[in-house]
Amino acid sequence: MSKSNYTVSALKYRPNSWETIIGQENIATTLKQAIDSNQLAQAYLFCGPRGVGKTSIARLFAKSINLKHDPELKDFTYNIYELDAASNNQVDDIRNLNDQVRIPPQRGNYKVYVIDEVHMLSQSAFNAFLKTLEEPPPHAIFILATTEKHKIIPTILSRCQVYDFHRISISNIVAHLDNIASKEGVKFEAEALHVIAEKADGALRDALSCFDLMVNFTNSNITYKEVVKNLNILDHDYYFKFSDFIQKNLIHESLLLFSEIISKGFDGRLFINGLASHFRNLMIAKDERTLKILEYTKDTIEKFKTQAELFDNEYLTDLLSLTNEADSFYKTSQNQRLLVEILIMKLCSLRAEKKKLNFLEAPIITPDFKDINLVHSTKPAQKQPLKEVIEPKEKQSPAKTYEPEKSEIIRPKTSLSIKKRSVAASITGIRQQINQESIAKNEDGGVEVLESSKFSQKLLEEKWNEFAEIKNKEGKIGLYTTLTKQTPELLDNFLIKFILDSEVQKMEFQTQNQLLLDFLRAELKNGHIQLALELTKSDNPKLTQLTSKERFFQMAEKNPDLHILKEKFNLDLEF
Numbered sequence: 095m096s097k098s099n100y101t102v103s104a105l106k107y108r109p110n111s112w113e114t115i116i117g118q119e120n121i122a123t124t125l126k127q128a129i130d131s132n133q134l135a136q137a138y139l140f141c142g143p144r145g146v147g148k149t150s151i152a153r154l155f156a157k158s159i160n161l162k163h164d165p166e167l168k169d170f171t172y173n174i175y176e177l178d179a180a181s182n183n184q185v186d187d188i189r190n191l192n193d194q195v196r197i198p199p200q201r202g203n204y205k206v207y208v209i210d211e212v213h214m215l216s217q218s219a220f221n222a223f224l225k226t227l228e229e230p231p232p233h234a235i236f237i238l239a240t241t242e243k244h245k246i247i248p249t250i251l252s253r254c255q256v257y258d259f260h261r262i263s264i265s266n267i268v269a270h271l272d273n274i275a276s277k278e279g280v281k282f283e284a285e286a287l288h289v290i291a292e293k294a295d296g297a298l299r300d301a302l303s304c305f306d307l308m309v310n311f312t313n314s315n316i317t318y319k320e321v322v323k324n325l326n327i328l329d330h331d332y333y334f335k336f337s338d339f340i341q342k343n344l345i346h347e348s349l350l351l352f353s354e355i356i357s358k359g360f361d362g363r364l365f366i367n368g369l370a371s372h373f374r375n376l377m378i379a380k381d382e383r384t385l386k387i388l389e390y391t392k393d394t395i396e397k398f399k400t401q402a403e404l405f406d407n408e409y410l411t412d413l414l415s416l417t418n419e420a421d422s423f424y425k426t427s428q429n430q431r432l433l434v435e436i437l438i439m440k441l442c443s444l445r446a447e448k449k450k451l452n453f454l455e456a457p458i459i460t461p462d463f464k465d466i467n468l469v470h471s472t473k474p475a476q477k478q479p480l481k482e483v484i485e486p487k488e489k490q491s492p493a494k495t496y497e498p499e500k501s502e503i504i505r506p507k508t509s510l511s512i513k514k515r516s517v518a519a520s521i522t523g524i525r526q527q528i529n530q531e532s533i534a535k536n537e538d539g540g541v542e543v544l545e546s547s548k549f550s551q552k553l554l555e556e557k558w559n560e561f562a563e564i565k566n567k568e569g570k571i572g573l574y575t576t577l578t579k580q581t582p583e584l585l586d587n588f589l590i591k592f593i594l595d596s597e598v599q600k601m602e603f604q605t606q607n608q609l610l611l612d613f614l615r616a617e618l619k620n621g622h623i624q625l626a627l628e629l630t631k632s633d634n635p636k637l638t639q640l641t642s643k644e645r646f647f648q649m650a651e652k653n654p655d656l657h658i659l660k661e662k663f664n665l666d667l668e669f
Contacts, residue, residue, distance in 0.1 A: 129159060138152075140239045143241060144241055146259045147259065149210055152239055155206075173204065173206060175191075175206070191226075211241070267301045268287045274302075282315075286317055290325070330397075366424060375398050379402040558614070562578050576599050587622070589626055611623065
């Protein structure tokens with residue numbers, strides 16, 4: 095770029111013809127046709143964001159109006175009057191304007207008045223201008239420009255043709271910067287121009303200012319790295335790293351990366367908004383139909399597509415919800431950094447929590463074995479004591495055998511064909527069926543052997559208590575008490591014995607037994623675990639069958655303090 099007679103790009107490359115207008119082609123076409131057909135309104139209102147070409151098109155429009163009727167008119171500036179309403183917003187300024195409007199042009203057919211930032215006019219100034227706008231002289235045309243259309247009083251709006259200018263797309267800005275760079279001999283990276291366009295946020299004037307800045311900073315060699323560094327932009331790579339850490343539940347790595355971002359001077363809210371935008375882009379990248387919405391380079395879009403495959407729609411929706419919630423509380427938070435760090439921990443833990451929740455919400459299956467018989471059973475089996483189930487294969491460890499009077503084996507629903515018969519299944523048949531259950535067919539028709547990892551009594555108790563704590567947090571206090579009152583006992587062949595005090599406890603326990611089985615099998619990595627429930631067996635006769643005297647002494651035998659209580663208070667009990 096030449097250093098002599100230097101002019102900033104925003105002025106040097108300002109549109110000077112209808113063909114050079116960027117991003118507002120529809121408005122340019124409408125105004126051009128209005129001039130060609132001589133269908134000009136008395137007042138126009140150009141509204142839209144800053145830096146999108148409102149003033150430039152107003153000047154071009156004013157110039158073209160007079161050139162249409164007088165092509166030889168070279169000095170048309172005498173017929174164009176510009177007023178900055180931001181600094182000339184009082185009623186006296188508008189009165190002076192009204193006085194000038196009455197004077198017809200010395201050459202040409204029209205005098206064009208361009209009032210910029212018209213929303214800055216005071217109420218009295220609007221009222222003073224209203225009469226002139228209502229009945230303007232035939233030679234006067236007004237072009238009003240504003241960034242805040244809602245501040246214009248309705249009586250003014252109703253007397254103007256309104257043109258809404260939109261933000262200029264990133265692709266149009268990049269194409270324009272590419273054209274300027276080629277003319278000025280500036281080397282650049284395509285990704286660098288995209289970053290400048292994103293930074294401009296739809297304002298072409300801002301994009302040109304950033305472009306000039308980078309040309310000076312990089313000595314006419316604009317690179318992506320230098321643009322990110324100089325314009326204080328948080329690199330996309332940070333968000334891709336964060337997403338990988340979140341997907342892998344790496345909390346500490348995520349916190350360290352956030353600390354690195356803070357140390358570079360970036361605001362926490364900027365990070366939250368950037369992360370939310372990244373999740374939004376991942377959602378868009380999951381469907382080929384919506385890829386056109388992403389205004390990035392091809393390489394960046396491919397990165398989004400690759401990473402989007404690791405996230406499902408529901409997961410991304412939850413991530414977006416958390417980031418949006420954190421953004422709403424950021425401004426009022428007393429410790430903003432802590433707020434962002436809590437957000438990071440929630441994001442990293444979200445997938446693990448969802449897996450755990452899905453596991454706990456699994457359907458409960460409580461099979462009843464009373465009327466179940468195996469297909470291959472030819473004769474009604476005789477009822478046998480449960481000792482056959484737990485009896486060891488070799489009579490070497492009698493310590494592990496037990497003979498409960500009444501117990502129940504709990505197992506999942508079998509895939510074998512089952513028929514209901516009047517005779518209960520034999521314990522031996524149940525054992526055979528349990529052994530057959532350990533072999534299942536996979537999706538390809540092959541045979542898949544279930545895990546059968548060994549585990550200790552101590553590990554069993556830890557996982558048992560962990561399940562009990564889960565139920566406690568769910569508010570199931572009764573079940574929690576039942577689970578923690580007795581200790582489960584590990585027997586042979588991964589059979590777990592658990593003693594219950596009453597039928598009521600047993601009924602409550604059976605509502606969760608399949609869930610407990612699934613939990614233990616998953617945590618202990620053993621698909622062969624079974625439960626044997628046993629009611630407490632009392633050697634003493636029932637209290638209701640005892641006399642009052644027998645009942646007292648039986649209770650005093652368990653609690654000797656009853657004798658002390660009787661003597662201390664000199665109680666005379668009726669025996």
